Amino acid sequence: MTEAVAxxxxxxxxxxxxxxxxxxxxAGSRGAGVALADGxxxxxxxxxxxxxxxxxxxxxxVDRVLNALRSTARxxxxxxxxxxxxxxxxxxxxLGAALTANxxxxxxxxxxxxxxxxxxxxxxxxxxxxxxxxxxxxxxxVRLEAGAPAHGAMDGVPAARNVEYVxxxxxxxTAVLNGDxxxxxxxxxxxxxxxxAEPTLETFMHVSRSFAREVGLLTPAVREAIEDVSxxxxxxxxxxxxxTVFALDTGLSDAGYDAERCSVSLAGAxxx
Amino acid sequence: MTEAVAxxxxxxxxxxxxxxxxxxxxAGSRGAGVALADGxxxxxxxxxxxxxxxxxxxxxxVDRVLNALRSTARxxxxxxxxxxxxxxxxxxxxLGAALTANxxxxxxxxxxxxxxxxxxxxxxxxxxxxxxxxxxxxxxxVRLEAGAPAHGAMDGVPAARNVEYVxxxxxxxTAVLNGDxxxxxxxxxxxxxxxxAEPTLETFMHVSRSFAREVGLLTPAVREAIEDVSxxxxxxxxxxxxxTVFALDTGLSDAGYDAERCSVSLAGAxxx
Numbered sequence: 001m002t003e004a005v006a007x008x009x010x011x012x013x014x015x016x017x018x019x020x021x022x023x024x025x026x027a028g029s030r031g032a033g034v035a036l037a038d039g040x041x042x043x044x045x046x047x048x049x050x051x052x053x054x055x056x057x058x059x060x061x062v063d064r065v066l067n068a069l070r071s072t073a074r075x076x077x078x079x080x081x082x083x084x085x086x087x088x089x090x091x092x093x094x095l096g097a098a099l100t101a102n103x104x105x106x107x108x109x110x111x112x113x114x115x116x117x118x119x120x121x122x123x124x125x126x127x128x129x130x131x132x133x134x135x136x137x138x139x140x141x142v143r144l145e146a147g148a149p150a151h152g153a154m155d156g157v158p159a160a161r162n163v164e165y166v167x168x169x170x171x172x173x174t175a176v177l178n179g180d181x182x183x184x185x186x187x188x189x190x191x192x193x194x195x196x197a198e199p200t201l202e203t204f205m206h207v208s209r210s211f212a213r214e215v216g217l218l219t220p221a222v223r224e225a226i227e228d229v230s231x232x233x234x235x236x237x238x239x240x241x242x243x244t245v246f247a248l249d250t251g252l253s254d255a256g257y258d259a260e261r262c263s264v265s266l267a268g269a270x271x272x
Numbered sequence: 273m274t275e276a277v278a279x280x281x282x283x284x285x286x287x288x289x290x291x292x293x294x295x296x297x298x299a300g301s302r303g304a305g306v307a308l309a310d311g312x313x314x315x316x317x318x319x320x321x322x323x324x325x326x327x328x329x330x331x332x333x334v335d336r337v338l339n340a341l342r343s344t345a346r347x348x349x350x351x352x353x354x355x356x357x358x359x360x361x362x363x364x365x366x367l368g369a370a371l372t373a374n375x376x377x378x379x380x381x382x383x384x385x386x387x388x389x390x391x392x393x394x395x396x397x398x399x400x401x402x403x404x405x406x407x408x409x410x411x412x413x414v415r416l417e418a419g420a421p422a423h424g425a426m427d428g429v430p431a432a433r434n435v436e437y438v439x440x441x442x443x444x445x446t447a448v449l450n451g452d453x454x455x456x457x458x459x460x461x462x463x464x465x466x467x468x469a470e471p472t473l474e475t476f477m478h479v480s481r482s483f484a485r486e487v488g489l490l491t492p493a494v495r496e497a498i499e500d501v502s503x504x505x506x507x508x509x510x511x512x513x514x515x516t517v518f519a520l521d522t523g524l525s526d527a528g529y530d531a532e533r534c535s536v537s538l539a540g541a542x543x544x
Binding site for chain 1: 371374375380381382383384385386410411414421427428429430431432468470471472538539540542543544
């Protein structure tokens with residue numbers, strides 16, 4: 001089997017809308033987030049199934065990608081990111097599987113085509129709506145219109161800043177996305193129009209905090225950490241969807257938290 | 273004055289079309305190329321004018337960017353790339369000026385807005401058509417539709433390869449773009465549809481060579497280098513528009529040329 005390794009950045013979403021559509025390439029989410037240099041590497045081995053950090057695992061979006069590409073392989077995922085904590089690991093694994101399978105099996109597809117397959121797989125699996133297109137881009141991605149490249153539209157906040165994150169536990173993306181998302185989408189739309197009017201990191205953090213408060217997903221630990229960072233003059237908000245707080249610069253460690261430090265991944269997902 | 277430094281990758285175009293339009297955000301070029309880790313850094317100082325590698329210089333696209341942003345500054349450009357040799361240095365300087373002026377003067381514009389300003393400035397100066405949008409993206413950018421982000425459409429060739437380049441001299445982009453571009457655009461359109469049908473690096477290099485031969489821009493030195501690389505089993509073509517040859521991997525040094533080695537810039541233009 002040809003060797004191919006893909007790197008896909010982690011992605012933390014600050015706010016979002018849930019835009020449903022029967023066509024998974026049109027479904028997705030608007031919103032904004034941060035692509036992280038902490039991410040996911042994916043390689044293929046002969047066999048089948050998925051493993052994450054050496055353990056057998058189930059990632060439906062990855063299975064769907066391999067089915068769509070009619071490829072059989074064992075997908076080996078490694079990551080330093082916490083799982084099910086709002087870092088887009090399932091979307092990253094799906095996009096990494098698409099990039100490596102394209103290379104190993106010589107499918108000859110373009111980056112947009114591979115992103116479209118991974119985005120559709122993640123949407124159909126119900127495990128995410130907007131991570132894949134953001135991870136494909138890198139930087140501070142703004143999702144202006146939902147969907148895969150043919151339908152979606154992206155922009156970015158121009159900024160050079162590091163981030164920190166701390167994770168207190170897991171949240172189920174599927175449970176939230178399968179619930180009533182109308183109020184959430186209204187709040188996300190409002191946050192997006194404020195960010196489009198002034199696309200700076202300060203606005204991004206501010207509207208992300210408002211969004212997190214409004215949609216009622218804050219847990220006590222998350223709320224306390226965000227308040228602690230604010231109290232020391234920093235900027236923090238909640239990673240959608242995980243029991244995770246992210247901050248600009250050294251906001252969390254300044255507030256006394258044992259946080260991971262991480263630069264922004266200026267590059268989107270790519271083969272190594 | 274606030275400190276801000278932008279990095280913009282060099283960009284070598286393999287083939288292109290010239291798509292004229294009275295609206296500079298709709299004008300531009302389709303085609304494909306490579307974003308290089310060798311690039312341009314831009315910073316601003318109090319004053320006015322432009323300097324490149326310590327020498328006073330004139331880059332009309334940079335002046336136009338500062339005018340559009342109503343900003344006054346001295347634009348300090350540094351680059352290891354050869355000038356007027358097909359590396360998109362003027363577009364890179366324009367985009368770097370837009371990114372740094374936005375940061376230093378707090379204009380609060382998004383990445384798409386800054387790319388649009390730099391693209392329009394470069395088109396109006398007549399010094400380039402497609403470098404700015406490619407430099408904003410990184411990787412192996414494919415320009416599916418011409419123009420700034422609101423009108424253009426981009427894709428990418430998924431690949432992890434290094435490149436080499438050697439430059440034999442200058443070519444005037446303006447002279448070519450102001451000439452009859454009809455045959456050139458027909459050849460570029462044909463190259464693009466072949467690449468879209470099979471978006472691999474092998475196709476990219478192959479159609480780029482066909483394009484370079486057809487449009488009659490090969491100089492004797494360029495033709496000889498491309499043939500020498502082919503003779504040793506490598507892949508090379510001409511950088512549009514410069515008397516420059518680029519090759520995949522170590523194609524040029526394998527053929528005995530004293531070439532620069534360079535990785536691909538996976539990241540697009542960004543603040544440092």
